[in-house]
Amino acid sequence: MSDTSLLVLDGLLVISLVTLAWTALAGSDARRSVILFMAFGLVLAAAWVRLLAPDVALAEAAIGAGLAGALLLAAVREQSRQPLPARIVSKRSHNKPGVNIALQWAVSVLCAVLAGTLAWALAHALNSAPQNALPRAVSANLEASGVSNPVTAVLLNFRAYDTLLELAVLLTAVLGIFALGPARPGYQSAGPVFDGLARWLVPVLILTAGYLLWVGAHAPGGAFQAGATLAAASVVLRLAGRHQIGLPQGPALRVVMAAGVGMFVLVGLGLLVAGRPFLGYPPPWAGGLILMIESAATLAIAATLVLAFLGGQPRPLAVRVARGRIAATPIPTGKPVSPEGIRSTEPHAAEACHRIQETQKRC
Amino acid sequence: MLTAQWLYGMSGCLIAALGLRTALLHACLLHRLIGINLTGAGVFMVLIAVAYRGAGMPPDPVPHALVLTGIVVAVSATALALALARRLTAEQIND
Structure with a gap:
């Protein structure tokens, strides 16, 4: 072009x-x-x-x-x-509407000053000669990293600590969500059009996730993109009104949630025992170890994102076999949700925002 | 020094400031969350602009990896904030 x-x-x-x-x-x-x-x-x-x-x-x-x-x-x-x-x-x-005018101006000036500072830093970075030490170090060591996609090499090898801690942040967030309350009630069963779309879309999403995980070693892709795509498959199933959305139950769910951090730490400790630095992969093994960590991370990221979408710990499912088909429904706990409540017409979303404002103003 | 770097970097600064202003001033919690997310997106734009080296040149992969990490941390923070907001509303209605 x-x-x-x-x-x-x-x-x-x-x-x-x-x-x-x-x-x-x-x-x-x-x-x-x-x-x-x-x-x-x-x-x-x-x-x-x-x-x-x-x-x-x-x-x-x-x-x-x-x-x-x-x-x-x-x-x-x-x-x-x-x-x-x-x-x-x-x-x-x-x-009375809004915050007072003086405060609005003070905050606007503060934001303008911050934008100015950021722009000044950017101008400084762009006007000086580009810093090439890090990109050079990455390309010089790419051979030994076990993968040929430089971004995956940085994420899973050169700066593996960052990614380990990032997975820990995800796990902490989902534990916080669990502590705050139960999952939202599910959706009513979708009509034939969306249901048909889901049947077609979910296998494609799962396949795409596998592809993204594999291809991340030498082309754009990787555990985060794959995990998000896998989570999207579960979200589609949830929106279609299914109760079984591919999440494991009970202790297995906990294992999957912790799989990313767990695999990372196990590999790191294994390397320590073998006399190498923590997460300092030996070059011939690096590719395999990275794929192992990324596979576990994909499952953990997908589970975490789906749990975030559910908004809490999923209710246990009662599995029963009826007319030769397996059906799972949540075991009711506490107040049952009436179907009328779900089908009621939705008030306008602006109304929703107003309502939160009302509730916030009371504290 | 490239025009594309300036264009994307400077609009990133602008978007970050707009997002921060909304996050601090808006009365609605959802708008505040969108504001925080846009502040993050603006900073990511600055980082990706700095990493760009022109057409045909490989960009710096380190800021790319930082932004990838940032996107995932941002979504987990958003999810936790939404769960907190939900609990807050539930507590206030039950009072």
Whole structure:
């Protein structure tokens, strides 16, 4: 592509990004903002393909736009359904809108100063000669890393500590979610169109996840993209109203959740016993060890993201065989959810946002 | 020094500032969360812009790996924040 047409593409991408970010942040309709945020994520993924960062683009499209969007949409849906006691609703008329003007200005100035500082740092970095020490070190040692995709080499070999701790962050987040309450109730069974789509989509997603995991060694892909794709398959099943969405139950679920951190630590300790530094793979074994860690990490990431979408610990399933087919339904605990409640018409999403504001103002 | 680096980097700074302003000022929790996520996205744009070395040149893989880590940490923080918000609403309704 010529320089001019690239410049036009850059201009279009940058203008859409800023506009989408602005419109997602403005306004009070939560559902509209979430959808604009997801659109922003997809355009951002396109921008990163343009800047030769396909690994990051895949992750942004699958995790940043896809799963984060699904999490936010599920939250909007739940909030728009929550019954609100009359005493909170009656307070609405007394509420004064917004924060005071002086505070708004102070925060705006603070944000402008921060943007200016960031821009100054960026200008400094771009005006000085590019720092080539790290990229050179990566390409010089790529042979010995066990993989030929430099991003995977950095993530799983040169900076493996970062990735180990990142998996620990994921595990901690899901443990926090477990501590805060039970999973959201499931969805009603989907109609034939969505059900048919799910039947077709889920195997393709699982296959794609396997491909992304394998190909990450020498081309864009890897454990995070694969895990997110696998999680998307479960989310599709959940949205189609299935109770069995591929998550293991009981102790097996705990093992899968901890698999990423566990495999990393086991490999590290094994290497220590063998007289090597922690996570300092011997070059002939590096490829195999990285694939082993990435496979466990893919399962752990997928389970974690699905649990985040469920919003809590899944209820145990009662499995029964009826007319030759296996059916699983959650064992009811506490209040049962009435089907009328699920089918009731949804109030507008702006209403949902209002409701959270009301509840927040009370504290 | 490349035009693309400036374009994406500077708009990243702008988006980060807009996101932070919303995260601090908006009354609705969901908008605040979207604001925090956009602040992160703006910073990621700056990092990827710095890693770019021009067409035909391999980019710096280290910032790419940092941004990948950042995306995953951002989504786990968002999930935890949503669970906290859900619990907060439930507590207030049950009061």
